[in-house]
Amino acid sequence: MTFRNLLLACLLLLATSQGFAQTTDSTATDTARINRRKLLPIVASEAAFYVAGMSYLQFVWYKDHERVPFHFYNDARGYQQVDKFGHAFGAYVESYMGYRLLRNAGVPKGKALLYGGTLGLVLQTPIEVWDGLYEGWGFSAPDMVANAAGSALVIGQELLFDEQVARYKFSFSPSPYYKQANGYLGDSHLESLFLDYNAHTYWLSVPINKLAFKSTIPDWASVAVGYSAGGMFGEFSNRTYYRGTYLPETERYRQYLFSLDVDWTRIKTDNKLLNTLLKGMFFIKLPFPALEVNSKGQVKGHWLYY
Known part of the structure; x- marks a missing residue:
């Protein structure tokens, strides 16, 4: 659901706010050396955030829901698709932050897009998988398409225009x-x-x-x-x-x-x-x-x- 995506995006922004605040709009050159003093805190913050998010899902969000065989749920028509725009937005924010943080740390553009530009999809996919394993929810293919679209919007623009x-x-x-x-x-x-x-x-x-x-x-x-x-x-x-x-x-x-x-x-x-x-x-x-x-x-x- 959209509110979990929005919540995750907001928490990620808070978790990486110091590093993200230091990013610039100028594009780091692919020949620049990786700044490990910037990169290591970024990786550590995002890894901790990921573990905390998955722990929250397992031990808090789903604790009152029965575990069931993996199943699907088609909510393409839900909420007049506002929900899907929200999924894409959450993935866009997370991917944009991931990409800019890595570029600011001197990571080459290709690798920054691979590891940072896909961050939204990487963070949102486990939510959909968990949904498919619990009663009252279900794996939503339309949600996955929306998540992928949010990350693709970041990656596509950087490849085509070198900016957002x-x-x-x-x-x-x-x-x-x-x-x-x-x-x-x-x-x-x-x-x-x-x-x-x-x-x-x-x-x-x-x-x-x-x-x-x-x-x-x-x-x-x-x-x-x-x-x-x-x-x-x-x-x-x-x-x-x-x-x-x-x-x-x-x-x-x-x-x-x-x-x-x-x-x-x-x-x-x-x-x-x-x-x-x-x-x-x-x-x-x-x-x-x-x-x-x-x-x-x-x-x-x-x-x-x-």
Whole structure:
């Protein structure tokens, strides 16, 4: 499920934050020597994170679920595919961090893409395998495709453009359904971050000067296209009753969005702390006015969408 991917991505960012904050946008040359003082802490942090994550799954997440023979679960239609965008996003963030950290340590590009660019897929695959071994879950091939797509987005752009032209970003705002759900979408705003897919929006953000071929436009100024959905009180269809309360009847629909954005990593300042902060915000979509077209046939304008 998406919230485990988001949680893993956030924890990985925290676990490697010191090394990731020191990365630069300049590409290390393949002839540069590997900096072992940088590389060893990176490898140790990611190995510890991986062991901790797998231990959490085995001893905490699945502890109340019965072990069953390996089986599959087709959730391709679940949550209007917002869940799949979330899987791709988690893998993208993890792969991007893995690649940039290794490049900053002087690892040649090919090896950095092999060991770092695939990190998202490597971290997410055991989750799907574990799901296939426990009752109430199941190995999801669509989730695996989404995980692979997130890592492929990092690797493909580095091979084609030697940079991340399109940034995969996330924005969250408590949905109007949260208060109507009587806890089904979370008992707090923090829980709703992981449980309320109505509140998730996933974006592809591209600098305007890359599209217009005009270098006079600041390279941090971007446009973004986004995807979200609404009206969801369940994975495939809406629940009608929860915790002794009838849930409202709603129409499930998809949202397609167009907005402006800022590529934080392309903003340069003389302040080291601020530069570190900006680099760490590479996956965050800045609130901006947005145009929405949805599957209900509506066209809406938002003064500020986040």
